[in-house]
Amino acid sequence: MTQLDTVPDVQLDPAQADDGDPHRLGRKRDHSRDPEILDAALAVLSESGYDAMTMDMVAARAKAGKATLYRRWPSKAELVVEAVACMKQGMSSLESAPDTGTLRGDLVALIRPHSMEESARKMQVMGGLVSMLSRDPQLADAVNAAITEPRARLNRMLIERAIARGEVRADADIDTIAHITPSMTAYRTLVQRKPVDRDFLIGLIDGVVLPALGLPAGRS
Amino acid sequence: MTQLDTVPDVQLDPAQADDGDPHRLGRKRDHSRDPEILDAALAVLSESGYDAMTMDMVAARAKAGKATLYRRWPSKAELVVEAVACMKQGMSSLESAPDTGTLRGDLVALIRPHSMEESARKMQVMGGLVSMLSRDPQLADAVNAAITEPRARLNRMLIERAIARGEVRADADIDTIAHITPSMTAYRTLVQRKPVDRDFLIGLIDGVVLPALGLPAGRS
């Protein structure tokens, strides 16, 4: 992302130990256009869903030839799996988790324009894949690892920190509670088709999440 | 629809005022096989999703000819809309709502094998349609009226009855709370692909719904 390649050699490419091979003369580097293509795939996916997405759409969006797509991925399904897998570039561990001292403060601090935008994008992609999840376990794993789990894990960690602090009750069902906001955000976006705005999220935190943890329901 | 005709030949068929027409001799009744076809459509829909569902699949499942489908519905989209619309044959108003005296009793009483089965089927159908909801507003309305709304409305009514009883706090966000179980059930079924069993639902009621209404979180 934002590769201002002043030096035209190294790329973010793993498994590239064949530098000593003497046969390759003129070459441009292997998977240099992967990011654009994967981004285009996610964009089309979020707009059209898996079945309505065509390889021509992806190629056109990425300004690439369809042949280039098939040089790199053997099928549409595997392109989509990799596109989804490469999507987990959001916050997931405690590095970006703000530590405000209270659970409510932490949860509210996560409501930022950028994170809401990223979440909305992930929701749209997930919605386009829902009907495939039962047919393609590999895709289901990728969706889980890239979209479902990171958000739930972050919630879990914040709750556990609050428990360690003695702020909330320790006998609650943390896993269920960590899934309240993802579940209700997904439902609201994909099924009810209503906007997920700051007021909705604050209402969820104060009216559902914190009460479930034994904290008073009032907005403090 | 005020015509309670004591004559014992009525069929559940609207727009059938041509009884005086003398031309029709041998005939079998118009849409006699509609229910089987709509059921077949729902079955295929829940297994394959909208895009992967073919009219041949529906016809084969209903043991009907594809021509019969097109004699009755002008397109695949309209068949699906009607199939979804004819799905709301579950409990929705307070007729089947058990009145146990407490909100927890009412909510737990709704957990029966039959209702869980019906709910699971609706969830699968909804999952097969999610990616279409943004493309077909008419379908989105049908899904909302037949699947989304009935369950939420029932929850709302039970909560309002509990408020009228003075059992729970009156200042909670009823609409949000009424959507907790639908949202988290849908998420668990379609995204997490975990079973929605009695324990999960009881945990949701005791650990999330009742606390959000100001009731103690313990399982009473």
Next chain:
DNA sequence: CATATACGGAACTGACCAGTTCCGGATCTG
């Protein structure tokens, strides 16, 4: 400049599917 590589783009193939047409048989009416 010569060479080798990978690219974008366009044309092609084969399968699949929505929607249509046609036909033989079943069913009801009189």
Next chain:
DNA sequence: CAGATCCGGAACTGGTCAGTTCCGTATATG
């Protein structure tokens, strides 16, 4: 039994799309 109607099934049409092949070009190397 004769006549009319509707059904299931099979064949057909036209369009779309995954995946393939080919070609002219750009670029980097030496």
